[in-house]
Amino acid sequence: MTTTTETYRPPPLPSLFATTTPPPTLLTQGAEAHLYKTVFLDASTPAALKIRPSKPYRHPILDRRLTRQRVLHEARCLVKLIREGVNVPAVLAMDWEGQNGESGQGGSWILMEWIDGAPVRVALERWEAWLAKNKGLAEQNTPQYQEGTTRVRDLLRRVGQTVGALHKAGVIHGDLTTSNLMLRPWKADAEVALEAGECPSVDGDIVLIDFGLAGQSASDEDRAVDLYVLERAFGSTHPRTEPLFPEVLQGYRESYKGAAGALKKLEEVRMRGRKRSMLG
Amino acid sequence: MIAIGLESSANKVGVGIILHPDNGDTPQVLANVRHTYVAPPGEGFLPKDTARHHRYWVVKLVKKALQEARVSVKDVDCICYTKGPGMGAPLQSAAITARMLSLLWSKELVGVNHCVGHIEMGRAVTGALNPVVLYVSGGNTQVIAYSSQRYRIFGETLDMAVGNCLDRFARTLRISNDPAPGYNIEQLAKKGKRLVDLPYTVKGMDISMSGILAAIDSLAVSYGLDREAKEGEGDDVPTLDAEGNPNPTRADLCFSLQETVYSMLVEITERAMAHVGSKQVLIVGGVGCNERLQEMMGIMARDRGGSVFATDERYCIDNGIMIAQAGLLAYKAGFRTPLSESTCTQRFRTDDVFVGWRD
Amino acid sequence: MASLETLHISHLPASLPVHVALYRDVQNAPFLRQQLLSGNKDFEYALIDASVVFSRTHALVAVFRAVNDYLNNRLKSRNVHSEIVFSLSPANNIADSFRKFGLTDSTKDLLIIKVSLTPDITHESVEAHLQEHIQGTPVPFDDEILSTIRDVAKIKKVYKLGSLPSSTTKEANGTLSDGDRQLEKCLLGAIALRGAT
Numbered sequence: 001m002t003t004t005t006e007t008y009r010p011p012p013l014p015s016l017f018a019t020t021t022p023p024p025t026l027l028t029q030g031a032e033a034h035l036y037k038t039v040f041l042d043a044s045t046p047a048a049l050k051i052r053p054s055k056p057y058r059h060p061i062l063d064r065r066l067t068r069q070r071v072l073h074e075a076r077c078l079v080k081l082i083r084e085g086v087n088v089p090a091v092l093a094m095d096w097e098g099q100n101g102e103s104g105q106g107g108s109w110i111l112m113e114w115i116d117g118a119p120v121r122v123a124l125e126r127w128e129a130w131l132a133k134n135k136g137l138a139e140q141n142t143p144q145y146q147e148g149t150t151r152v153r154d155l156l157r158r159v160g161q162t163v164g165a166l167h168k169a170g171v172i173h174g175d176l177t178t179s180n181l182m183l184r185p186w187k188a189d190a191e192v193a194l195e196a197g198e199c200p201s202v203d204g205d206i207v208l209i210d211f212g213l214a215g216q217s218a219s220d221e222d223r224a225v226d227l228y229v230l231e232r233a234f235g236s237t238h239p240r241t242e243p244l245f246p247e248v249l250q251g252y253r254e255s256y257k258g259a260a261g262a263l264k265k266l267e268e269v270r271m272r273g274r275k276r277s278m279l280g
Numbered sequence: 281m282i283a284i285g286l287e288s289s290a291n292k293v294g295v296g297i298i299l300h301p302d303n304g305d306t307p308q309v310l311a312n313v314r315h316t317y318v319a320p321p322g323e324g325f326l327p328k329d330t331a332r333h334h335r336y337w338v339v340k341l342v343k344k345a346l347q348e349a350r351v352s353v354k355d356v357d358c359i360c361y362t363k364g365p366g367m368g369a370p371l372q373s374a375a376i377t378a379r380m381l382s383l384l385w386s387k388e389l390v391g392v393n394h395c396v397g398h399i400e401m402g403r404a405v406t407g408a409l410n411p412v413v414l415y416v417s418g419g420n421t422q423v424i425a426y427s428s429q430r431y432r433i434f435g436e437t438l439d440m441a442v443g444n445c446l447d448r449f450a451r452t453l454r455i456s457n458d459p460a461p462g463y464n465i466e467q468l469a470k471k472g473k474r475l476v477d478l479p480y481t482v483k484g485m486d487i488s489m490s491g492i493l494a495a496i497d498s499l500a501v502s503y504g505l506d507r508e509a510k511e512g513e514g515d516d517v518p519t520l521d522a523e524g525n526p527n528p529t530r531a532d533l534c535f536s537l538q539e540t541v542y543s544m545l546v547e548i549t550e551r552a553m554a555h556v557g558s559k560q561v562l563i564v565g566g567v568g569c570n571e572r573l574q575e576m577m578g579i580m581a582r583d584r585g586g587s588v589f590a591t592d593e594r595y596c597i598d599n600g601i602m603i604a605q606a607g608l609l610a611y612k613a614g615f616r617t618p619l620s621e622s623t624c625t626q627r628f629r630t631d632d633v634f635v636g637w638r639d
Numbered sequence: 640m641a642s643l644e645t646l647h648i649s650h651l652p653a654s655l656p657v658h659v660a661l662y663r664d665v666q667n668a669p670f671l672r673q674q675l676l677s678g679n680k681d682f683e684y685a686l687i688d689a690s691v692v693f694s695r696t697h698a699l700v701a702v703f704r705a706v707n708d709y710l711n712n713r714l715k716s717r718n719v720h721s722e723i724v725f726s727l728s729p730a731n732n733i734a735d736s737f738r739k740f741g742l743t744d745s746t747k748d749l750l751i752i753k754v755s756l757t758p759d760i761t762h763e764s765v766e767a768h769l770q771e772h773i774q775g776t777p778v779p780f781d782d783e784i785l786s787t788i789r790d791v792a793k794i795k796k797v798y799k800l801g802s803l804p805s806s807t808t809k810e811a812n813g814t815l816s817d818g819d820r821q822l823e824k825c826l827l828g829a830i831a832l833r834g835a836t
Contacts, residue, residue, distance in 0.1 A: 011583070016707060020650050031547070031554035039649045041699050057546055057579035059539045061475045066543075072835050079828035082821065083803065090824035093703055094831045097711070110831075113824070174484065213484055 160251025285604025289366025296601025360607025435485030472535025
C-alpha cells in the first residue's frame with residue numbers, strides 16, 4: 001500500500017512574480033515557505049521574497065485561513081520589531097490573499113528587506129574550521145588566538161543583546177538557531193582575503209530573520225524556551241564554540257530589565273528539557 | 281528464527297508469530313490473530329473490563345496462533361511482549377502470559393516498546409528504509425525520525441492523542457464503537473461537505489488537541505447532536521436554524537474534525553521531513569488506517585517529491601506480530617529481558633529504546 | 640523643463656509603466672482639485688500633497704501596492720490612481736486618506752503619478768498634458784528634494800509614529816540617516832499591512 005510519485009516540481013510563483021526578469025532565485029525551501037532572492041522597485045535593490053504556497057492537501061477554506069493568518073502574523077511581528085528598533089528585515093510589501101484564492105495558485109507572500117552578510121552559523125563554522133586548522137595557535141595561546149577568541153566572545157554578546165532586544169519588545173522568535181541570526185558586516189567588503197594565520201572576521205550587526213514561528217509573549221517561560229532552543233542549537237551545530245555560550249547569556253542579561261527572570265527560568269527548562277512522559 | 285509476540289496495551293489483545301529466515305530473506309508472518317474489546321456506544325473502554333476481556337482471550341489466541349503458524353513450541357526462539365506504553369491493567373495480561381510461557385517453555389523474554397513495534401512492523405511491511413514516521417493512535421501521536429540508534433521524537437501531542445480525540449467525539453455523537461469509533465467517524469465524514477471553523481493548534485512541531493475537542497463537542501451540543509441518531513434521521517440532513525439556514529450535520533462535524541486534525545498531522549510531519557531531509561513518510565498506528573489521512577499525506581509527499589507508506593488494518597491496528605517483529609530484531613541484537621525485570625509500564629518513551637539493530 | 644520620469648517598477652507588468660512628476664510652488668491647486676471632484680477623466684492622476692511624502696521609496700511602495708491590488712481586482716476606491724493616494728494611508732478610511740495625502744486647495748508641493756493603463760497614455764502624452772495644466776516648477780523626484788519638502792512631524796502624526804526617535808541630522812547628498820531609514824521602514828510596513836484583519 002504505497003504511493004510513489006514523479007519528480008519534484010516547485011509550486012508556481014504568484015503571478016506577480018511569474019514574469020519577473022531575471023526570475024527570483026530560490027534560496028531555501030522549508031516545509032511552510034519558499035525563500036527567494038529578488039529585487040524591489042528597481043533592479044538594483046535586492047529583496048527577499050518569502051512565499052507561503054497554498055497546500056493542496058488541505059481543505060481550500062482551511063488553507064486560505066491558515067496561510068493568511070500566518071503571513072499576517074509574521075508581517076505584524078516584523079513591523080512591530082522595526083518600530084521598536086530591533087534588527088529585523090523590514091516588510092516592503094505583501095499579499096495575504098494569495099491571488100485569485102480560487103485557483104489555489106501561488107499563495108501569500110512577503111517582500112522583505114534584503115539582509116547582507118551570512119548567517120552566524122557560517123561565521124562560526126569558519127571560526128571553528130580555523131581553530132581546527134590552527135590547533136597550535138590555540139595551544140600556545142598566541143595573540144592571534146586570543147584576539148580571535150575575544151572577537152567571537154564579542155559576537156556572542158551581540159547575539160545575546162539582539163535576542164534581549166527582541167524579548168524586550170514582547171516577541172518570541174520560536175526557532176532561534178544560528179541559521180536564523182544574520183551577521184550583517186559593518187564594512188561592505190567583509191570578504192577580504194585573509195592573511196595566513198589570521199582568523200576570519202566575525203564583525204557585524206546581528207539581524208534576526210525568519211519569524212514564521214514567532215509569537216507575542218512576555219512570559220519568562222516562553223523567553224526561556226527561546227533561549228534553550230538557541231543553546232541546544234549551539235550544542236549541536238557549534239561544539240567548539242559551545243563553551244563560550246555563557247557570553248550569549250551575559251549579553252542577554254545586560255540587555256533589558258526582565259532578563260534575569262527569563263534566565264532563572266532557563267535553568268528550570270534545562271532540567272526538564274522538552275521531554276514529557278506520556279500515557280500509552 | 282521464530283518469535284512469538286503478545287500485545288495487550290489497549291482494547292485489543294493480539295498474538296503474532298514471525299519467522300526471520302536464516303538466509304536473511306524478508307520476514308514472514310506465520311500467524312497474526314487478535315480479538316477486540318468493544319465498549320457500548322457512548323462509552324470508552326474501561327481498564328478493568330478490558331483486562332478481563334484480554335485475560336479471557338489471550339490463551340485461546342496463543343493456541344490459535346501456534347496452530348495457524350504450524351509451528352511447535354520447540355521452534356520458538358523467544359517470547360516478546362509489550363512492556364509499554366499503554367493502560368496498566370490491560371498491559372498486564374500480555375506480560376503475565378509471556379512470563380508464564382517463558383517459565384513453561386523455558387524460553388527467553390523480550391520486552392518491547394509498543395511504539396517501536398509499530399515502526400518496525402511498518403518498515404518491514406512497506407519496505408520504507410529510513411522514513412519519517414507518523415505514529416498516530418488512540419494513545420499516541422508522535423512524529424519520529426531515526427538518528428544514531430534512537431527513534432527520536434520530533435513532535436508530539438502536548439495533551440491528548442488524536443485517536444483519543446476522535447473516540448471521545450464519537451462518544452459525544454453516540455456513534456457505535458464497532459468495529460472502531462474512528463472507523464465510523466471516517467464513514468460519516470465521507471458524507472460531510474461543510475467545513476466548520478475549529479481551532480488549529482500547531483505549535484512548532486507539536487500539536488494540541490484538547491481545545492479542538494472542546495470546540496467540536498460544544499458545536500455538537502449547540503446543534504442538538506449529542507445524542508443517538510433517531511430512527512430515519514439522516515446523518516447528513518441538516519436541521520434549520522431560526523432564520524431557516526441549514527445547521528452543520530453530524531457528517532459535517534466529523535468531516536470538519538478530520539480535515540482540521542489531519543491537516544495538523546500532515547503539517548508537523550512535513551516540517552520533520554524538511555528538518556531531517558527525508559522524502560519518505562510511514563504512517564503507523566490505528567488512525568493510520570484512515571484513508572483521508574493517507575490521501576492528504578500522499579499529496580504532501582508528492583509535492584515534496586517523496587512518497588508515503590502505510591499499512592492496512594492488519595498491521596496499523598494494534599497486533600501481536602509487530603511485537604514479535606521488533607522483539608526478534610532486538611533479540612538478534614543480543615537484547616534480553618530477565619524474568620525479574622519483565623514488568624510492564626504505562627509510561628515508556630519511544631526515544632528511551634536503544635535501537636541496537638540499526639546502524 | 641522636462642522632469643516627468645517614466646519608470647518600470649520591478650515585478651509590475653512591463654505594460655504598465657508609471658509616470659511620476661514632482662512640482663513645487665504650484666499655483667492652481669484649487670483648479671486641479673476641482674477637476675478631480677468633477678470626475679474629469681483627463682485629470683485621472685494620483686495627486687499627492689508632497690509634504691507627506693517621506694521619500695521616493697515611500698511613494699513608489701504605495702504605487703506598488705495599488706497596482707497589485709488593481710491586478711487582483713481588489714481596488715477599494717474608484718480607480719488605480721485614487722488607490723495610490725489611499726495606499727499611502729495606514730488606515731482604512733478612504734475619505735480620510737484623501738484629506739491627509741491628497742491634493743488640497745493649499746497644496747504647494749505636488750507629486751503627480753500616472754499609471755499607463757492603456758497604450759495611448761505615453762510619456763509624451765502625460766508630459767504634454769501636465770505642461771499645459773500644472774502651474775508650478777517641475778523638480779526631480781528624488782530624496783534630496785523630497786527631504787526639503789517633507790513635513791516629518793506631520794508624517795509621524797499621520798502614521799502614529801510619534802514615539803520613534805526623531806533624527807534631525809541631515810546626511811549629505813540626500814542619503815537617509817539611520818533614524819530616517821527606520822522611519823521609512825515603518826512607513827512601508829504600515830502601507831503593506833493596511834487593511835489586514
